[in-house]
Amino acid sequence: MGTVVGVDLGGTNVLAAAVSSDGEATDHIKETTPTGGPDEVIELLVEMVTSIDDSPAAVGVGFPGPVSQGVVIEAPNLAGWTEPVKLAKRMAKRLKAPVTLGNDANVGTLGEARHGAGAGAVNALGCWMGTGIGGGLIIDGRLFEGQSGTAGELGHVPVEMTSPRRCGCGRWGCVEAYAGRASMRAMVDRLIAEGGSSEMVEIMEDKGKTRFTSSVWKKALKNGDEVATAIMDEAVIALGIALAGMINTLDLDTLIFGGGLAEKLGQDHVDRIEEVTLPRLMAPDVKRRWVVASLGDDSGVVGAAELARAAEQAV
Structure with a gap:
């Protein structure tokens, strides 16, 4: 599998990195979370991913709120998110790569359980x-x-x-x-x-x-x-x-x-x-x-990448 990118979207900042199969995160990019709503956020996420690899094999995104089957249900900590958003589908269309979406606490837990303190x-x-x-x-x-x-x-x-x-x-x-x-x-x-x-x-x-x-x-x-x-x-x-x-x-x-x-x-x-x-x-x-937790800021990106990798292996 080629490059898998993990993205940790927070209410204040966004962190993205390339993550290897053994959980090593590299090529980090950190940006301030846009406050203009879903369109601005998706635009930034796409830019960050393509800055790491313009043709990623898969992308995982951790989101600060409830999600289901690639859809953001609500975003209590993000401005301008007033209705459900098909974030995974919209990003996948732009990136021409599969995108998997998970709740941020879930992907952080997954990262730590696979490659961190809970390994x-x-x-x-x-x-x-x-x-x-x-x-x-x-x-x-x-x-x-x-x-x-x-x-x-x-x-x-x-x-x-x-x-x-x-x-x-x-x-x-x-x-x-x-x-x-x-x-x-x-x-x-x-x-x-x-x-x-x-x-x-x-x-x-x-x-x-x-x-x-x-x-x-x-x-x-x-x-x-x-x-x-x-x-x-x-x-x-x-x-x-x-x-x-x-x-x-x-x-x-x-x-x-x-x-x-x-x-x-x-x-x-x-x-x-x-x-x-x-x-x-x-x-x-x-x-x-x-x-x-031992991965620090990388818990989310590592877990998001793990989620994306698992989704692709299940296909």
């Missing part, structure tokens, strides 16, 4: 901790997307019944409403308003940031910030409850944690989540791997 996993879950909580499932060594393409949506597993918090998706009690960075920011404001002690705003300003980035959270937690610690403790418990349900249902052998928060807070944070999860498991003594 060798048979049944794995990817937990992507950033603005929201993304998830991806590997079952019997293959990406599992389910009937509608939404399998593995860890962020929208309900974890609260009595007084659920509203999630950004519009539903109530999702783990993302407790452990997603956007929801955690809202809780910072609420706890400070209620009299909680916090230096998070000062840390943010000292770092020259305009939002509570992962580095701001890391510094606040290191300093023992009262509000940051309380919110993170709650987030860890919410994740533990959700993960216990997934493990008890699927008997997973590997848990992979990626995204800004996981990478900044590292293995110690993952160990805390494991500690909270274990007492809730039917088989707590079974050996499982709890690991931080």
Whole structure:
């Protein structure tokens, strides 16, 4: 097979690279995500792919939102995407090459399970901790997307019944409403308003940031910030409850944690989540791997390329 290109489309940036069959990503190109809608985004993606190889054998694209059979269902983090878009078909027509489309958390999980921290996993879950909580499932060594393409949506597993918090998706009690960075920011404001002690705003300003980035959270937690610690403790418990349900249902052998928060807070944070999860498991003594993603920014492009390669081999 010739060149396979992986593309990781995010709400802020787009990364593309040529990816070999052993997961090595080269010829990287990074651009700012256009804000003018699908036409502008597709134009940029085509330009990036052809800059790497003007006649690729296959292209995989990871997309930040729900997708199904090559179609973007919705794009909550992209401006101007108001209706479903046949992204794979439109790109394939321009590139004259097969294009496979996947959810970004799914392809990130696939990349890590094949060539990263989760290499060798048979049944794995990817937990992507950033603005929201993304998830991806590997079952019997293959990406599992389910009937509608939404399998593995860890962020929208309900974890609260009595007084659920509203999630950004519009539903109530999702783990993302407790452990997603956007929801955690809202809780910072609420706890400070209620009299909680916090230096998070000062840390943010000292770092020259305009939002509570992962580095701001890391510094606040290191300093023992009262509000940051309380919110993170709650987030860890919410994740533990959700993960216990997934493990008890699927008997997973590997848990992979990626995204800004996981990478900044590292293995110690993952160990805390494991500690909270274990007492809730039917088989707590079974050996499982709890690991931080190791491919960095390449998780998505490597996984997208793997998705494209698998689709072509299945033909």
